[in-house]
Amino acid sequence: MKQYFSEIYTGGKSLVEGLGVTFKALCQPIVTVQYPREEIDITPNYRGHIDLVLDPEKNTFLCISCGMCEKSCPSDCIKVKGKKMEGEKKKTLVLFELDFTKCSLCGTCVEVCPKDALEYSQEYNLAAFSREAFHFDILKRLEERRT
Amino acid sequence: METISILPPELIRMLIAVIIIISFLFLNAIMMGYLERKIAGHVQRRPGPMEVGFHGILQMVVDGVKLLGKELLIPFNVDRTLFRVAPLLSFTPVILPLLVIPFSEKLQARDLSLGLIFIVSMGSVNVMALLVAGWGSNNKYSMFGAMRAVAQSIAFEIPILLSMLAVVLMCNTFSLKEIVGAQQKIWFVVLQPVAFLIYVIAGVAETNRAPFDLPEAESELTAGFHTEYSGMGFSLFFIGEYTNMFIVASVATVLFLGGWHGPNLPYGEYLGVVWFFLKVYFLLFLMIMIRWTYPRVRFDQLLNFAWKYLVPFSFVNILITAVLVKL
Numbered sequence: 001m002k003q004y005f006s007e008i009y010t011g012g013k014s015l016v017e018g019l020g021v022t023f024k025a026l027c028q029p030i031v032t033v034q035y036p037r038e039e040i041d042i043t044p045n046y047r048g049h050i051d052l053v054l055d056p057e058k059n060t061f062l063c064i065s066c067g068m069c070e071k072s073c074p075s076d077c078i079k080v081k082g083k084k085m086e087g088e089k090k091k092t093l094v095l096f097e098l099d100f101t102k103c104s105l106c107g108t109c110v111e112v113c114p115k116d117a118l119e120y121s122q123e124y125n126l127a128a129f130s131r132e133a134f135h136f137d138i139l140k141r142l143e144e145r146r147t
Numbered sequence: 148m149e150t151i152s153i154l155p156p157e158l159i160r161m162l163i164a165v166i167i168i169i170s171f172l173f174l175n176a177i178m179m180g181y182l183e184r185k186i187a188g189h190v191q192r193r194p195g196p197m198e199v200g201f202h203g204i205l206q207m208v209v210d211g212v213k214l215l216g217k218e219l220l221i222p223f224n225v226d227r228t229l230f231r232v233a234p235l236l237s238f239t240p241v242i243l244p245l246l247v248i249p250f251s252e253k254l255q256a257r258d259l260s261l262g263l264i265f266i267v268s269m270g271s272v273n274v275m276a277l278l279v280a281g282w283g284s285n286n287k288y289s290m291f292g293a294m295r296a297v298a299q300s301i302a303f304e305i306p307i308l309l310s311m312l313a314v315v316l317m318c319n320t321f322s323l324k325e326i327v328g329a330q331q332k333i334w335f336v337v338l339q340p341v342a343f344l345i346y347v348i349a350g351v352a353e354t355n356r357a358p359f360d361l362p363e364a365e366s367e368l369t370a371g372f373h374t375e376y377s378g379m380g381f382s383l384f385f386i387g388e389y390t391n392m393f394i395v396a397s398v399a400t401v402l403f404l405g406g407w408h409g410p411n412l413p414y415g416e417y418l419g420v421v422w423f424f425l426k427v428y429f430l431l432f433l434m435i436m437i438r439w440t441y442p443r444v445r446f447d448q449l450l451n452f453a454w455k456y457l458v459p460f461s462f463v464n465i466l467i468t469a470v471l472v473k474l
Binding site for chain 1: 186188189190191192193194195197436437439440456
């Protein structure tokens with residue numbers, strides 16, 4: 001008999017406490033983000049697709065078009081082309097394409113680059129209607145970032 | 148004026164009351180649906196519906212239109228008549244109790260001398276609708292849901308009736324208007340706190356809401372008795388559920404919280420309705436909070452709770468009340 005009443009007491013008390021917890025949560029501000037309207041800053045460690053590093057001094061790419069990234073890519077999705085310009089000793093980059101449909105974001109190209117000319121981009125809003133939309137022209141993206 | 152004078156004025160009054168009540172019923176379902184989703188959202192620290200209208204206020208209207216536009220699917224091998232009748236059976240009896248509820252001193256469609264019994268009997272018809280829906284659907288889940296609804300309803304109807312009876316013993320009448328009238332000085336929640344508590348708990352169970360939502364139990368029975376219903380069939384069950392909640396809350400207000408009584412307002416005979424609705428929606432808010440706080444009980448726990456705790460307590464309560472009234 002004693003147990004019967006003590007059960008009612010402890011049970012009832014825990015139920016009221018539970019209501020208190022939810023009521024407190026009801027009064028607190030919301031924590032979710034209304035995604036398309038608000039966006040939170042992406043962490044700098046985010047590994048999106050690759051991008052060329054912009055050299056702030058020369059205002060151009062660091063890439064020497066050695067083709068290491070192209071060779072090391074396990075998915076074979078990078079295409080690099082360099083051309084020897086007149087009056088210059090080294091090759092200049094003229095084409096840098098990434099087929100993002102095949103890329104597995106392994107990061108081997110970034111690791112292998114001798115000049116550290118590749119970085120991960122912060123892009124995460126990637127959606128499109130066609131496959132071709134994911135054939136990125138990385139060089140063009142760099143041109144757009146140039147001031 | 149010619150057409151009106153041949154009709155008896157009482158009939159016109161009833162007709163107007165029924166129209167107002169039915170339109171209010173839909174409005175209540177829309178408001179409750181919105182409130183429920185909004186409160187559920189904020190309890191879980193998210194905003195709830197935000198897209199349609201200011202803070203999603205038109206969300207339920209849009210949902211209603213969607214449900215109206217949906218096809219009424221009738222599954223293979225079901226009992227077609229029962230399947231079609233069930234939603235109507237769930238929707239119709241919830242209109243009738245609203246006719247005898249006194250919203251304020253003068254705002255009452257009809258003051259039956261057996262008003263309380265009328266409400267309880269109409270409440271039981273709703274369970275019938277769930278049984279018909281479950282049986283007619285030719286589906287295991289629906290069948291289980293219906294069986295659970297019946298067992299649960301039988302178990303919880305007894306404490307509800309006993310707690311109501313305690314109030315009836317005190318004011319010696321079944322008429323809701325007179326019960327409210329008897330609470331002029333002191334609300335019965337002060338004199339009958341145990342009965343009030345039992346009534347609210349059993350009322351939540353009676354409306355099949357969480358934590359007692361075993362007939363629907365989406366994690367066990369997909370959707371219970373309304374698994375097979377789509378479009379308007381489903382929304383009639385939905386409106387029925389919200390109206391049932393409203394009825395349970397308003398009966399609690401009438402029996403325990405002093406109905407339309409409150410600080411004096413001008414035109415108090417009519418504007419008492421403000422106090423009435425404030426009390427009712429406070430109780431409904433409490434019911435929503437209960438739903439989003441507690442996990443669903445198991446079926447044996449549910450029946451144990453009714454028979455081992457609520458029924459003995461309400462018996463003792465009614466016994467004490469009877470002795471005290473007699474003294």
